Amino acid sequence: MSGDTITTPHQLSFAPSRAARELGLKRGDLDLAVHLGLIRTVPDEGGGGRRVLRSEVERLRSGAGFPESLLERVKxxxxxxxxxxxxxxxxxxxxxxxxxxxxxxxxxxxxxxxxxxxxxxxxxxxxxxxxxxxxxxxxxxxxxxxxxxxxxxxxLRPRNWRGRHRGFLLRQADDPWERAGALAAFLDPVQIAEIVPDPYERSHLNRFRPGPPASGAPGSPAAHIAEKLMTADDPDEISLLRADLTAVLDEARKKRPAPRPTTSRAPAPAHPAHIGAPRPEEPEPSRGLLSWLRRRTVRTAAP
Incomplete structure (x- = not known):
């Protein structure tokens, strides 16, 4: 048996909180650096989310002026x-x-x-x-x-922020459905329903639709403010988002159609004893009930 050590994917990468400690950053600083494209991440195949490769951490730590140079860029x-x-x-x-x-x-x-x-x-x-x-x-x-x-x-502050955040979400998207979700994140449900009238396809799209980056509990005033900031309200911005989403959805449908439940139901298997035998006719409930009443009437009337 070989004594070689098996290296797992998680040993070659860090969770975001650990990567932040390795780089001397606060977690918010690391998130911003990823947002800006300063730190590359990879999908976490095990539990969703993103991870930072060890090689990426080493690249940053070997850079000139680290860590001050990195901290200045996210200040x-x-x-x-x-x-x-x-x-x-x-x-x-x-x-x-x-x-x-x-x-x-x-x-x-x-x-x-x-x-x-x-x-x-x-x-x-x-x-x-x-x-x-x-x-x-x-x-x-x-x-x-x-x-x-x-x-x-x-x-223009809300719209300009949305433009930056949209670019970040699109950079993180790995396939057309994720890109479609990133674009849909900036449209209200009415706009999405108009673009995606099929309920199964719309449900699939919503799986990839991220929420605002900062919000309170669902339904709270803070959550409503965050949702409002995330939602496009300028006609030109909405028009561009709708056009982009329509194009990306066409690509997503060709690559992998949205799943939908099967509508056909397989017939129940016949019992071996009944195979080939004629199926007996079931009596009509009304006729059987009348026969029973007639028999009961005759028995009651007999001396």
């Missing part, structure tokens, strides 16, 4: 710190974020259930350093046209 800031990085008042920073100049990478709900948007510090520094943005960043007042857009209530 996030809120509005106040982001405004300081870009050397502007917080109010101007918020207006520029609403206009889409800076794009949030994640969000959370504070104790008042208000949405707090977070931005990559590295990206904010890049935007501030780009000379093309100088007139907008340093102007004493927001240009008239942009002020009119803001006055109309435009806020």
């Amino acid at each position: 996030v800031t809120g509005t106040t710190e982001g405004a300081e990085l870009m050397q502007m008042p917080p109010g101007r920073f918020t207006r520029l974020a609403r206009l889409g100049l800076v794009v949030p990478v994640k969000w959370y709900l504070n104790r008042y259930r208000a949405v707090v948007w977070l931005y990559l510090a590295e990206e904010l520094q890049q935007v501030a350093a780009d000379e093309k943005n100088t007139p907008l960043l340093k102007a004493r007042r927001t240009p008239e046209g942009l002020r009119a857009i803001l006055a109309a209530g435009v806020d």
Whole structure:
């Protein structure tokens, strides 16, 4: 018998929490690094979810400036710190974020259930350093046209965040049904029912439809806010999602049709003694009952 050690797939990879410890990251930092494509993951064939290969951890740990270089790339800031990085008042920073100049990478709900948007510090520094943005960043007042857009209530932060999160989900998808689920995650059930009228196919699609990345208990106010942020509400955004979902569903159906229950039922096997024998006729219940009543009447009337 050989004395060689058998290495299992789980010994060649780490669960996300263990990978975070190995890399000196908080679990949220690791999730963000995966989201950004900085850390590659593989499907966990044993229990679902994702895992990080040991070789990937070793690659990151051998990088120049580790771990500070990795921590800098996943550092996030809120509005106040982001405004300081870009050397502007917080109010101007918020207006520029609403206009889409800076794009949030994640969000959370504070104790008042208000949405707090977070931005990559590295990206904010890049935007501030780009000379093309100088007139907008340093102007004493927001240009008239942009002020009119803001006055109309435009806020691109939710849509821009959805775009980033959609890209993350699609990168993690390994087959057409998973890609379809990633796209369906941003459409409300009414839109999905219109695109996928077949109930069995829609049920199969929903198996691959992820929920919001942060939410409270089902039905809670926090869960409702998370669902609203996750759901596309701009007509152009909805139109693009519907077109993409329709195309990916066509691909998914060709590769692996959605399962559905069988409608035919096999006949019960005949008893060997009855094979080839004529099937006796069953008496009609009404005729049998009348015969019984007649016989009973005759017996009762007899002397």
